[in-house]
Amino acid sequence: MSQSTVKTAQSSGLFIWTAEHLKAATAQLKGQWIGLETTDNERLTATRIITDTRKIEPGDIYLAIVGEKFDGHSFVEAAVDKGAVAVIISQPVADLGVPQLQVEDTRLAFGQIAAYRRQQHPNLKVIALTGSSGKTTVKEMLRHIFTQVEGAHSFEQNTTLVTRGNLNNDFGVPMMLLELEQQHRYAVLELGANHVGEIAYTAAMVKPDVACILNIGTAHLGEFGGRDNIAKTKAEIYQPLTEASTAVVPFDDDYTQQLTAAAKKYTSNVSHFGWQQLEGAKLPEVYATEVKTTALQSRFKLHFSKEATEVEVTLPMSGEHNVSNALAAAACAYAAGITTEVIASGLSQATSSKGRLGRQTLGKHQIIDDTYNANPNSMRAAADVLAAQTGYKILVLGDIGELGEASRDEHNKLGQAIAKNSVDLLLCAGEFAKDTVAGAKSQGMQQAYDFDTKAELLPKLQAVLTEHNEQQQSCTLLFKGSRSTTMETLIDDLLSAEG
Template identity: 55%
Template sequence: MMASSENHSEQKADTPYYYWQSENLLVATQSVSGYWLNQNEAKTEKLLAKLKSSRIITDTRRIAVGDIFLAIIGDNFDGHDFVEAAANSGAVAVIVSHPVSTQSDILQLIVSDTRLAFGQLAAYQRQAMSNLKVIAITGSSGKTTCKEMLGSIFNAADATVNINENSDFQEAASQSATTLITKGNLNNDLGVPMTLLELTYQHRYAVLELGANHVGEIAYTTKLVQPDVACVLNVGSAHLGEFGGRDAIATTKAEIYQSLTAADTAVVPIDDDYVQLLTQAAKHKTSHIIGFGWHHGNNPIEKNSDFAEQSGTAQVTASAVQVKPTHNEFVLHIAQKSAAIYLPLAGEHNVSNALAAAACAHALGIDIEVIAQGLNQAQAAKGRLARQSYGLHCLIDDTYNANPHSVRAAAAVLSVQQGHKIMVLGDIAELGDAALSEHQQLGIDIAAKPIDSLLCVGTLAAATVQSSSQAGMSDAHAFSDKQQLFEHLKAQLDALQQAGKTATVLFKGSRTMSMETLIAQLLATTTAEQTQI
């Protein structure tokens, strides 16, 4: 739903927060037939006149006095069962799909579908932020890292802007970041509205991650987000089981361009196999297309000419890349300008993530010097190649999530580290019928890297280990549970420590495997041993 400016009352003069009142709640939910339940005419009118709230919450455990509670119906719960609890916690109104009998006189906004209403309310609040610039990102891997890089770039941009001394929000802006970034993996039809409803008038930028496990999901969320810049990072094999093939994944990722206008910008990966499909999808909406990728010889797009043939617009590229165990050094090229980058994140895949972030920032007019400053200050998100010490050894936590593409990238990172190189790998989920073949291929690909040990756990661990052993890896082991793997790994690390040798251990696996618990268990043994000493 596109909200017209006349439907948004001017609230900025009093507060940076967006307030929901009886009228704009009705306007925002008109497409889902919103109306106020009239329980007692005189009392209802009085309560409606007083209604003013800055938060719409779907979890009663987070309800504070003055909030609005929206009752979501899930697979194993019905938010309508918690309306009374919301009222008791101080909610001033509830949004429900049918009238709910309560002991209180709490206001009830009735809609045809609360899940859809949640999206419409979020879209309405996003449209109220007329000075906001929004970037939407999707891809099979790299979304979290790219959005964190963009946050760093926008922080650098903020440092170059003097806040207007006469601004009503000078104090608020100085106390809070002006960039809103999707937290964790809140990237679906509920997570995206949750993020949008956190927008305030002090935000200058928003970076929204859009994910999907079925066709049409990104088309829905990008309509809510209405991005100024839409970016596809890559097309991999994450969620292969849900989609059935990479062609369907590519088509779904391309949905992110559907809400662009002629004035907006599409960002496409020129090195990707599906650059032609993505570029064609973008061209249906805008002529402003930026490609990001690597230099290949004298022609920055020689590896894949599809982008040049279809677009001919701007490119953001990297050259002279030096991949180090802890960072990447490369030259960033944007238009006719270049800048030296010292990216404090390891792995070639993070150069690609940085190029995507640079392309998105460039689309919003951020100067290359500011982009370089932000990239040089970027930090790894938790569970994304974060490092910790364990005796003489280095533990690399890359456990946030996994798909075949990111596992190969992690193996490449591990292969250039110091000492004995150990990869600890949990099963990869959501691969459907391709699960066995994908795990077998990973075993072959890992064996091709200079990695000394491979320790796998999960129902498909044996398949990965068998294929890696057949491909020449001499030290590969499969375990039925993480405790067995832990005991083997600890013994191996202790033996190396006693011999005065170092090791680098990289942990990777799908979110369902919770591979980070192995790191916590190792670190806990160090604390316990120190206590005993």
């Protein structure tokens, strides 16, 4: 990278990686340069470290990740051909022509490099989130809150880094950290887990100032073998906290006491959020009263016990679960030093992302797209949202994945819960559709039908809509299922048939 290019990158807020930076970052993995001359040591600079050769551009550094089903070392030569100026490997490649940083384990090196990158931002406020549901919504709420902070609303610079999509594992979190730029003042990072120890690993990497658990549900129940293990795994997010940090804990959760105890091992600054169980003498630090939810929004008074203050919030999202999400976002932002007025302003402008209760019309009918993902808790919350709507209410569900041996029982319980709500018609597709419908019918819901596939469900749905069109009646349809079920394709089929 030429001096002029370096200056341009620095003025743009990009971090400049040097050979010394990378050696220091990988010291624990015995990082040593091969084929690096003294002159190269001074000249070797880059702004990007890339793990996918398809994204390599001239001047990048290539990191050869080794996974269960692939080995990035197979693409080292291709990376150099595309312009990589150096590579990070565990197995040196002969006659490569560019410097090679050899480390003991490239995947661990990725994490070490990301942790080093985080350390270059001592003034960055980092909020780490985990939980069984609501993470994406809370991320977006925090993004809107931080946008309201003075200076950030100019949009001239993006001052907040927020996890994209599902980049929340031991590979995705480092990818996000490597996107940090000098203008970032806040980072909202989601930490997920498929196994015990994964959140401990990523939390140590991001070193959060505020660590929040949203809830302990039954997502990934089959992988962890029970909610107790889920709670223990989620609580790993508190491990890197210090007395200067804040742990945010749900007040309304079955595991509130356990999570509070886990957090207090690392910091005395523990903040609770909630609103449904406020009978006791002790109130959470952030709570809501006078909650009113409608088909399109939620109104409530947002209280901060520490200051004994309250602000009015009109949240442009429906559903009681989104009130809880807003409280979590408020608690995190407050712990990060944001004023109560700014928090309320940010929440009033928060919007759902695609597949998260998004709305569109189909003739006189309303479609609610909540297809991004699903777990038992979010399925019940979706049914509550639908129950608050107008017209004939149709709930279209796919299976919930990753429940293991509890799958049939959880789907049956889901059906029972739906039957107790104001839903007119339940249509389910998938392996466990029969279990959901059986649960609904056991509680007296007759208009519930199961189908093996979405293709079999579609004609029934179209027939119902045709019938209501003929009767000049409007319907509200809510679609939801785990990501693997791609329930959004049903919405596409309906819209394309209408077009």
